[in-house]
Amino acid sequence: MLAYTVYSEAGGVGKTTLATNLAKAEVRAGRRVLAIDLDTQEASMSHLLDVAEDRNNDQADSLLRHMIDRPRGEFADLIKTSEGIDVVPAHNILEYASKHLRRREEEAADFGESWNPNKQLLRVLREAGVHETYDTLIIDPPASADIKLHNAIHATRHLVIPFEPSGKGYESVQGLDQLVGGLEESLGIEVGVLAVVPNRYKGMNDQDRFLEQLTADGWETQVRFRERSSLLEGCWAEQCTAYRYIETHRDREREHELETLEKFDALADRIREETAVKA
Amino acid sequence: MKQGSADDPFADEAPDEAAGDAETDADSGLTDGPATESDSTDGPATDSGLASPETSPADTLSSQSRSLPYIHSRDGVKDGRTQRPVFLRDHIEAGIDDLVTQMEAEFGEDVYKTDVTEAAMAIAEERPELVREKLDEWGYGWS
Numbered sequence: 001m002l003a004y005t006v007y008s009e010a011g012g013v014g015k016t017t018l019a020t021n022l023a024k025a026e027v028r029a030g031r032r033v034l035a036i037d038l039d040t041q042e043a044s045m046s047h048l049l050d051v052a053e054d055r056n057n058d059q060a061d062s063l064l065r066h067m068i069d070r071p072r073g074e075f076a077d078l079i080k081t082s083e084g085i086d087v088v089p090a091h092n093i094l095e096y097a098s099k100h101l102r103r104r105e106e107e108a109a110d111f112g113e114s115w116n117p118n119k120q121l122l123r124v125l126r127e128a129g130v131h132e133t134y135d136t137l138i139i140d141p142p143a144s145a146d147i148k149l150h151n152a153i154h155a156t157r158h159l160v161i162p163f164e165p166s167g168k169g170y171e172s173v174q175g176l177d178q179l180v181g182g183l184e185e186s187l188g189i190e191v192g193v194l195a196v197v198p199n200r201y202k203g204m205n206d207q208d209r210f211l212e213q214l215t216a217d218g219w220e221t222q223v224r225f226r227e228r229s230s231l232l233e234g235c236w237a238e239q240c241t242a243y244r245y246i247e248t249h250r251d252r253e254r255e256h257e258l259e260t261l262e263k264f265d266a267l268a269d270r271i272r273e274e275t276a277v278k279a
Numbered sequence: 280m281k282q283g284s285a286d287d288p289f290a291d292e293a294p295d296e297a298a299g300d301a302e303t304d305a306d307s308g309l310t311d312g313p314a315t316e317s318d319s320t321d322g323p324a325t326d327s328g329l330a331s332p333e334t335s336p337a338d339t340l341s342s343q344s345r346s347l348p349y350i351h352s353r354d355g356v357k358d359g360r361t362q363r364p365v366f367l368r369d370h371i372e373a374g375i376d377d378l379v380t381q382m383e384a385e386f387g388e389d390v391y392k393t394d395v396t397e398a399a400m401a402i403a404e405e406r407p408e409l410v411r412e413k414l415d416e417w418g419y420g421w422s
Contacts, residue, residue, distance in 0.1 A: 001287070001289055003287075003288070003289070109356075109357060109362075109393075110355070110356075110357075112356075112391060112392050112393070122288055122289075125289070126289060130289070131289035154288065155288060156288065157285045157286055157287070157288050158284070158285060159280065176280075177280055180280040181280065184280065186364055188366055189285070189286065189288075190280075190281070190285045190286060191280040191281075191285055192280070192281060192282070192283050192284045192285030193280050193281065193282050193283070194283075194284070218281075218282060219282055220282060274283060274284060275284045
């Protein structure tokens with residue numbers, strides 16, 4: 001199973017739209033896709049794919065309940081489907097993930113059991129047989145580097161990093177390198193970067209300079225996205241992927257927008273190739 | 280992190296329980312029991328496994344005879360202990376459980392794995408020659 005977490009330290013770089021459209025590109029490639037939304041912000045993948053209806057329902061089961069051994073039902077019943085993508089939506093209780101996981105860890109320790117709060121998402125997914133049911137797993141964590149991100153990275157071991165070619169964006173990739181380095185050490189894992197994806201590229205000289213710097217640091221940036229605010233705003237307003245938006249909500253096809261869809265497909269292909277070649 | 284592909288976390292039985300889990304607590308800043316007017320603390324106070332200050336076994340004995348032994352003077356097994364992730368191979372970790380079983384048989388009472396693990400660490404610190412032998416066995420010293 002191909003598994004990766006879409007993450008950037010900088011907010012507002014199109015993390016969620018990238019994760020969601022990559023999930024759709026995978027579906028278009030005929031693959032069985034599970035997307036997991038760990039982000040409790042209103043503008044999350046669950047909202048974009050219109051599966052957020054149980055977000056505030058405290059009677060509903062949630063992924064976090066499974067992670068702390070308090071499930072209310074089967075894992076399969078957490079899943080909602082949108083545009084062919086199976087999604088585990090975010091639930092507001094994820095806000096308190098850290099508190100609940102730590103509490104559960106303490107309880108386990110009192111009984112002399114070992115229980116690592118960073119490894120519970122992987123445990124839940126394995127127990128549910130996700131790797132047998134799906135070809136692709138994509139996780140969209142919150143932008144803050146907390147226990148939810150640790151769980152996401154531990155469960156996927158791979159990252160796709162959206163990046164805005166600017167000083168701030170460049171620093172965010174470097175900061176992420178440090179953050180992930182610390183995480184690799186504490187979790188005893190290696191994390192592979194499947195793609196660094198420049199977004200809002202306008203062809204400006206100083207943007208090219210930052211992209212060159214990234215390449216010099218050893219990161220490949222094969223597929224670049226230009227500013228597509230009209231398209232993406234449309235997606236958020238209509239709650240759908242870019243593919244569906246263009247198909248359903250655009251009265252005429254715009255050449256440059258079709259190009260964006262092709263890029264999502266191309267990036268999804270590249271990411272699959274990257275994992276096919278075992279390091 | 281590096282460009283490219285890493286391990287598959289869903290591959291069969293990744294050594295997932297082997298490393299960094301709750302009970303493998305190494306000693307850190309241990310002081311025994313509540314603060315008493317006792318003039319020394321048992322056990323070397325180390326900050327997370329760095330070299331500990333010199334303490335002689337005699338020190339330890341005398342202060343223990345003047346106050347309650349450590350396990351009876353604490354409220355819970357985690358009191359005064361800091362959790363540390365420690366990397367262990369499966370067979371070593373399994374050995375801790377065997378050691379706990381053996382200790383329980385010797386004492387005829389329940390013994391905490393956390394105490395056994397820390398005791399093993401304390402013994403190693405008191406007997407560096409044994410640690411040296413083990414590291415020798417693992418391949419250190421082949422210059």
